[in-house]
Amino acid sequence: METIKDVSKNEIKQSGMHTINDILSKNIRQYAMLIALIVIIIFFQISTGGILLKPMNVTNLVLQNSYVLILAIGMILCILTGGNIDLSVGAIAAFVAAIVGHLVINMKMGVAPALLIGLLTGIIIGIWQGSLIAYLRIPSFIVTLAGMLLFRGLTITMLKGLTLSPFPESFQKISSGFIPDFFANFGFQLNVTPIVVAIIFSIILILAQIKKRAEKLKNETEVIPFPLFITQLVLIVFALNLFAYWLAAFRGIPIILVILGVLIIGYHFFTTKTVPGRYFYAMGGNEKAARLSGIDTNKVLFFAYFNMAILASLAGVAFASRTNSAFPLLGNGFEMDAIAACFIGGASASGGIGTVIGAIIGALVMGVLNNGMSIMGVGSDWQMTIKGFVLVLAVAFDVLSKNKSKA
Numbered sequence: 001m002e003t004i005k006d007v008s009k010n011e012i013k014q015s016g017m018h019t020i021n022d023i024l025s026k027n028i029r030q031y032a033m034l035i036a037l038i039v040i041i042i043f044f045q046i047s048t049g050g051i052l053l054k055p056m057n058v059t060n061l062v063l064q065n066s067y068v069l070i071l072a073i074g075m076i077l078c079i080l081t082g083g084n085i086d087l088s089v090g091a092i093a094a095f096v097a098a099i100v101g102h103l104v105i106n107m108k109m110g111v112a113p114a115l116l117i118g119l120l121t122g123i124i125i126g127i128w129q130g131s132l133i134a135y136l137r138i139p140s141f142i143v144t145l146a147g148m149l150l151f152r153g154l155t156i157t158m159l160k161g162l163t164l165s166p167f168p169e170s171f172q173k174i175s176s177g178f179i180p181d182f183f184a185n186f187g188f189q190l191n192v193t194p195i196v197v198a199i200i201f202s203i204i205l206i207l208a209q210i211k212k213r214a215e216k217l218k219n220e221t222e223v224i225p226f227p228l229f230i231t232q233l234v235l236i237v238f239a240l241n242l243f244a245y246w247l248a249a250f251r252g253i254p255i256i257l258v259i260l261g262v263l264i265i266g267y268h269f270f271t272t273k274t275v276p277g278r279y280f281y282a283m284g285g286n287e288k289a290a291r292l293s294g295i296d297t298n299k300v301l302f303f304a305y306f307n308m309a310i311l312a313s314l315a316g317v318a319f320a321s322r323t324n325s326a327f328p329l330l331g332n333g334f335e336m337d338a339i340a341a342c343f344i345g346g347a348s349a350s351g352g353i354g355t356v357i358g359a360i361i362g363a364l365v366m367g368v369l370n371n372g373m374s375i376m377g378v379g380s381d382w383q384m385t386i387k388g389f390v391l392v393l394a395v396a397f398d399v400l401s402k403n404k405s406k407a
Helices: 004-030 032-047 055-064 066-080 089-106 111-134 140-159 169-176 193-218 226-248 255-273 275-285 287-292 297-323 334-344 356-375 380-406
Strands: none
Touching: 032 356, 055 066, 055 226, 055 255, 055 356, 066 089, 066 255, 066 275, 066 297, 066 334, 066 356, 089 111, 089 140, 089 297, 089 334, 111 140, 111 297, 169 255, 169 297, 193 226, 255 275, 255 297, 255 356, 275 287, 275 297, 287 297, 334 356, 334 380, 356 380
8 A cells, every 4th residue: 555655756756757748748849840950951961962061051041041031030920919921021122122222323322321211111111001900900911912012013113124233342241241250360260250259159048048947946937857958058059159160161250140140139039038029929819818908909910010011121131232233023922931931930820829939940941941952953843842842731730739739
């Protein structure tokens, strides 16, 4: 006959095992696309004979996909509000690029004031579309579809069907420039700056994670097992420093990567650590309940589309800088890349579920697929087919996961 003490020990043991299994299961679902990204990278690294992960190609991956990463950050906020999307981002990007190109190339305006006017244009567009969607409650699909047609037409009218080029070198450096190597005078063969930055960031990350875990233990909230915590931390730090080494082996840190880093960290902090950021998840989960709990859902929806227009403007500038031109078809298909990145990265089609980091991973999956297939000589028709298939799989995985959790 078991004593009360033995029963308690068994219950604690079973409870602990249940917690570990739940945590492992949760993390596997959360990082499913990260695992898929690693598998895709390994596959193309082997298939391309090692070309994919050459330092130059890794840097080009960042430069080529910067606009998708920027758009995905904004699109995830729209999707969180209830599965809403913005179809106008590509047209807005083209329109702003055309305005900046006209000011800089045709009117000989300085780069800085032209960029300011371009971003101000994005702000005005965001206020207009956000107000129609949030306060007049016109469906976002209709408003952004109209915006896509409107701003594409204005772009073609402004450019008169022609391409504006070239931009000044200072403008091109936004997407093609690199941070100078501050340690170049010390005789290093590598560009040491990325490695030093990665080491400093790694130390900050380790200290922050240790502090976070200690606070959770103190408050007796659920924490992942210590071995899993250490493994997770080691993998993140290793990946960060390996990426820094790859950048160092080429030309160093791209300027656009710094901009992306600020956006990713800022929006990740906003959505996970601030009260207004959590409003997006509350609204996407149940808008009526969110409204009854005191959340101004109109403001949340307005901010999502206001913010999306600004980031679309930034993406247009980044792409024009990368291609050194503004042309009528710039931004064509950008909206589909951004939407696909979010859903592949784990966002729910019904809203309320998704993360900025997940959207970034989804964008990287798309970028690696594009780059890997291009290196292998796969035609654009098959590339589109494969990307569409991956998108369907990602959404199907989300639906199946939900059904399983409900069961």
